[in-house]
Every structure is written in C-alpha cells, then in structure tokens.
Amino acid sequence: MRKPVLTIFYQFNPWNTTIGGIQTLIKNFIKYAPSNFEVRLVGTTSSFAPLTPTGGDRNQVIGKWQEAELAGRVINFLPLFALENDNVRHFVPTTLKYTTALLGRCFASDFMHFHRLEPTLAALKWRGEKTLFVHNDIRTQMQAGGDKKAILWRRFPTAYFALEKFLLGQFNQILSCNTEAIELYQQHYPKIAERVAYIKNSFDDKIFYPLSREEREASRWELASRLGLAKDTRFVLFAGRLHPQKDPILLVRAFAALNIANAHLLLAGDGELATELRAEIHRLGLSNQATMLGAVAQTEIAQLHRISHVFVLSSAYEGLPLVALEALASGTPVVTTRCGETPKLLTTNTGVVCEQHTPKCIADSLRKVLLHPENYPTEFCIRAAQPYAASTVVNEVYSQMWQRWEQQNQLAFV
Known part of the structure; x- marks a missing residue:
C-alpha cells in the first residue's frame, strides 16, 4: 500500500527565522509526522534562504517540488513565490498573493491542511480530505479596536463572512483551538456543525522544558x-x-x-x-x-x-x-x-x-x-x-488520519 500524502498550505519558508504560532504548529506537524505518511508543504521562498537538501540543487526553485530536510524529517517543498520577510505586513497582503498563486493549479492530496481561509478558494474542486485550522475567533478579531489596516477584512466584514459561508462547505474538518470560535461556527453553520471540533494547540516538548x-x-x-x-x-x-x-x-x-x-x-x-x-x-x-x-x-x-x-x-x-x-x-x-x-x-x-x-x-x-x-x-x-505536548497531540491527529485512510482503502476493495 502506498503512503498517504499530506499537503500543508501556508505562506512561509520554514527554513527562515519566522515568527508566529501557525508556523510553529506546522513545523510540529512536520517534525512529528510518522514515517507512514508522505508530507508536502506549499509555501514561499526568499532570495537568501537555501534549503537543507538531501540531494540536488541547493537553491529553492519557485514553482517546482524539491526534496528537503526539516527538523530531521524529509519533506517535499514547493515555493509559490519569493517573500523576503514574512514577519512584516506588505502593501499587497501576503495571503492575497498566496491565493492568487494557487489559482489554476491543482495540489489535490489524500489529506490537505489549510491555515487560512482565503487560499482554499483555489481548492474548491480538489479531491481529498480537507481540514481548515482556525487559529483565532474571527468575529472578535474583526471587532478589535486599533488600526483597521492591521486586518484588511475589517474594512469589508460583509464580504469576508460571505466568502466564509461560500468556502466552509468543502471541508471535512474545521479544527480550532478557540472554544468560542467553535461555538460560533456551529451556531452560524448548523449544516456542517458536526465537522467543527476542538484541537489542542501543541508545543514542542523536545525544545521547551525547564532548567534546574x-x-x-x-x-x-x-x-x-x-x-x-x-x-x-x-x-x-x-x-x-x-x-x-x-x-x-x-x-x-x-x-x-x-x-x-x-x-x-x-x-x-x-x-x-x-x-x-x-x-x-x-x-x-x-x-x-x-x-x-x-x-x-x-x-x-x-x-x-x-x-x-x-x-x-x-x-x-x-x-x-x-x-x-x-x-x-x-x-x-x-x-x-x-x-x-x-x-x-x-x-x-x-x-x-x-x-x-x-x-x-x-x-x-x-x-x-x-x-x-x-x-x-x-x-x-x-x-x-x-x-x-506535540509528541502526544500531533501523533493523535496522525493516528486518526491513518485510521480514516485505512477505512477508505478497505471500502475501495470491497
């Protein structure tokens, strides 16, 4: 039996010093991926960040799959475009650039993990199990005070919620670490309420530990x-x-x-x-x-x-x-x-x-x-x-994915 393929979508280069919980969580999902999964990442590159390769060209080639090593795990990596500094907001939102770069392509896989809603516009017709990770309560985020430029959608809340309603139906799972976000999704989208569930955020317990x-x-x-x-x-x-x-x-x-x-x-x-x-x-x-x-x-x-x-x-x-x-x-x-x-x-x-x-x-x-x-x-x-701890939480997620994969394959041979 071939290995099931997990493709993770997010607008960053994991070999850069990048800031953010989403990036850290993705790295945990790569580091603690069991050997019976093939893991791919569709991200970005920069002009100064070579891969740590297992062979071949040392440079990241835009638009092409390349094998590379991250946290001791070999993955396939495809950068969509160059992004010099993903720690700073740009005039054109990075999520918009990433979504545009995905349009017209097909990265359908057995499992697909998304950490932003907008890029899933490109995935509507892709076949495979899709999971959306929700990292914040979007409604609280929209209502927060301060600079409206901080979150561009604050200027167009009606448009965002219309897009959300349009896109959410494609997901097999919507996982959030925020219980209030879960309740809101279940209330606003009762047809898919059973697909919305809680997931623990996880820290890398091999890196974060106390001293005497x-x-x-x-x-x-x-x-x-x-x-x-x-x-x-x-x-x-x-x-x-x-x-x-x-x-x-x-x-x-x-x-x-x-x-x-x-x-x-x-x-x-x-x-x-x-x-x-x-x-x-x-x-x-x-x-x-x-x-x-x-x-x-x-x-x-x-x-x-x-x-x-x-x-x-x-x-x-x-x-x-x-x-x-x-x-x-x-x-x-x-x-x-x-x-x-x-x-x-x-x-x-x-x-x-x-x-x-x-x-x-x-x-x-x-x-x-x-x-x-x-x-x-x-x-x-x-x-x-x-x-x-990621060694527990992430392994549980992969275990559940494997069980679903086996069930699908058993049904295919019936």
Missing part, C-alpha cells in the same frame, strides 16, 4: 552580565510578532507603570510596529530597561523562556497562543490579557489574568508575579502545559 533551579539562576546571571545589567535583574519576556494584535505598545506602557528598578523587558520579535515600539521605549525613558532582540530562533526563544521570571501577553485577541504553552512548559508563569484560551488554561499557581486591557492592570499583574515568585511554582506551570 541552579541552572536557571546561572543562566539568568549570564544573560544579565551580557546585557550589562545587575545580577539580581528580573526578566519579563514578550515573544511574538510586533503587530497590533499583540499590542506591544500597550506592553511597554505597562512596563513603564511597573516601576520596579531591577525589572528588565525582553522583546523577542519583529514586525511593522518595530520602529514605533522603539520610539515609544525611548519616549518613556526605558532604553536601559528594555531590550529589543529582533527575530529570534526557536532554540534561543526556548532558552529565554527558561530563564525569564514571567512571560507576558498584551494581546487584543488570540486563539491559544503557543508561546503561552512554551512558557509554562519551561516552568515560567504567564501574565495575559483576557482574550483567547489562555485565561482558561491558567490557575492561581501558574499566572495572572488581567481583567482590564490597560497599562495599570498589566503592570499590577506583573508586579504580583515578580514580587512573589513563590506563588507560581515551576512544577505547577509544567503540569498545566503537559497535555499540550
């Missing part, structure tokens, strides 16, 4: 020394795209209100708000208390999680952000605004939920954790994250 107390303290002192900071510095970590969704401007204002002399804010990420964020840090007089690290590789992010005193999310809307799971898995408590699934995940022993989306409320919450770390034991944080 001694190792953690030693690594903290090493980082403090490298940054020219005091030995007793308390690190507050933000990791994510510098985008209005994550509201990093609110975060630095909250940090200014925190007013703890030995606290230091680490900002790992890149995006369209980088220049504005840098200016705000300067305006607030935080240049010596905040460090912008830029886009950081996953292994470096893992080490930052392990040595930080608290991880913070200041988002306007979320699904279940992987960075929150990664922080907890590293033994680090989380402070979050009340959005997405993170507040449902946290307990009084693992973090604090901000009831108001204000600098003062976030600052007060950070202060609770920084001044009383004994209230947020490492073991409680780790325990909260354990059910979301």
Whole structure:
C-alpha cells in the first residue's frame, strides 16, 4: 500500500527565522509526522534562504517540488513565490498573493491542511480530505479596536463572512483551538456543525522544558552580565510578532507603570510596529530597561523562556497562543490579557489574568508575579502545559488520519 500524502498550505519558508504560532504548529506537524505518511508543504521562498537538501540543487526553485530536510524529517517543498520577510505586513497582503498563486493549479492530496481561509478558494474542486485550522475567533478579531489596516477584512466584514459561508462547505474538518470560535461556527453553520471540533494547540516538548533551579539562576546571571545589567535583574519576556494584535505598545506602557528598578523587558520579535515600539521605549525613558532582540530562533526563544521570571501577553485577541504553552512548559508563569484560551488554561499557581486591557492592570499583574515568585511554582506551570505536548497531540491527529485512510482503502476493495 502506498503512503498517504499530506499537503500543508501556508505562506512561509520554514527554513527562515519566522515568527508566529501557525508556523510553529506546522513545523510540529512536520517534525512529528510518522514515517507512514508522505508530507508536502506549499509555501514561499526568499532570495537568501537555501534549503537543507538531501540531494540536488541547493537553491529553492519557485514553482517546482524539491526534496528537503526539516527538523530531521524529509519533506517535499514547493515555493509559490519569493517573500523576503514574512514577519512584516506588505502593501499587497501576503495571503492575497498566496491565493492568487494557487489559482489554476491543482495540489489535490489524500489529506490537505489549510491555515487560512482565503487560499482554499483555489481548492474548491480538489479531491481529498480537507481540514481548515482556525487559529483565532474571527468575529472578535474583526471587532478589535486599533488600526483597521492591521486586518484588511475589517474594512469589508460583509464580504469576508460571505466568502466564509461560500468556502466552509468543502471541508471535512474545521479544527480550532478557540472554544468560542467553535461555538460560533456551529451556531452560524448548523449544516456542517458536526465537522467543527476542538484541537489542542501543541508545543514542542523536545525544545521547551525547564532548567534546574541552579541552572536557571546561572543562566539568568549570564544573560544579565551580557546585557550589562545587575545580577539580581528580573526578566519579563514578550515573544511574538510586533503587530497590533499583540499590542506591544500597550506592553511597554505597562512596563513603564511597573516601576520596579531591577525589572528588565525582553522583546523577542519583529514586525511593522518595530520602529514605533522603539520610539515609544525611548519616549518613556526605558532604553536601559528594555531590550529589543529582533527575530529570534526557536532554540534561543526556548532558552529565554527558561530563564525569564514571567512571560507576558498584551494581546487584543488570540486563539491559544503557543508561546503561552512554551512558557509554562519551561516552568515560567504567564501574565495575559483576557482574550483567547489562555485565561482558561491558567490557575492561581501558574499566572495572572488581567481583567482590564490597560497599562495599570498589566503592570499590577506583573508586579504580583515578580514580587512573589513563590506563588507560581515551576512544577505547577509544567503540569498545566503537559497535555499540550506535540509528541502526544500531533501523533493523535496522525493516528486518526491513518485510521480514516485505512477505512477508505478497505471500502475501495470491497
């Protein structure tokens, strides 16, 4: 029996230092794919990012399948076009470019995973099992305050929901990590309600894990020394795209209100708000208390999680952000605004939920954790994250896919 083929569709190059939970989840699905599946990825390339090949040309050729290795797994990769920096929003939305590049092609497979709705316009006639992963509650996303340019569909909500209604019927599964999104889809689309289900977001438990107390303290002192900071510095970590969704401007204002002399804010990420964020840090007089690290590789992010005193999310809307799971898995408590699934995940022993989306409320919450770390034991944080380990979650998804594949093949021979 031939191997079933899974094709994953998303607008990124997995060999680049790219920011985002979707990209991380896709990498988990590649890394933990069992050997009885063939995995393909339709993505993008850039002029400076060679493959790690198992043979053949070292350059990524646009529009052609090429065999390559990612996280120890051989996959087939096809880049649709060149995208120099997928961490920054472009004048022409990348999703639009990606969708346009798919039109007129056929990448039908046994299984197809989509992480954006718009590209599935090209897949309407493709045969095979299609799954749509929904990462945010789109209605909350549409209603969020701030720059309407952050999400182009906010300008045309009626058009988006008409497109959604038109496209959703093609999917065998609609999986979301956000329970509110599931409820809304089931209510608005009762004909396909049984196809909508919950899926746990998953972190890579081979990369995100805690240090011993001694190792953690030693690594903290090493980082403090490298940054020219005091030995007793308390690190507050933000990791994510510098985008209005994550509201990093609110975060630095909250940090200014925190007013703890030995606290230091680490900002790992890149995006369209980088220049504005840098200016705000300067305006607030935080240049010596905040460090912008830029886009950081996953292994470096893992080490930052392990040595930080608290991880913070200041988002306007979320699904279940992987960075929150990664922080907890590293033994680090989380402070979050009340959005997405993170507040449902946290307990009084693992973090604090901000009831108001204000600098003062976030600052007060950070202060609770920084001044009383004994209230947020490492073991409680780790325990909260354990059910979301990719080695378990992703394997369960593939196991279910394999069962459906076998059933289909048995029926074909009846």
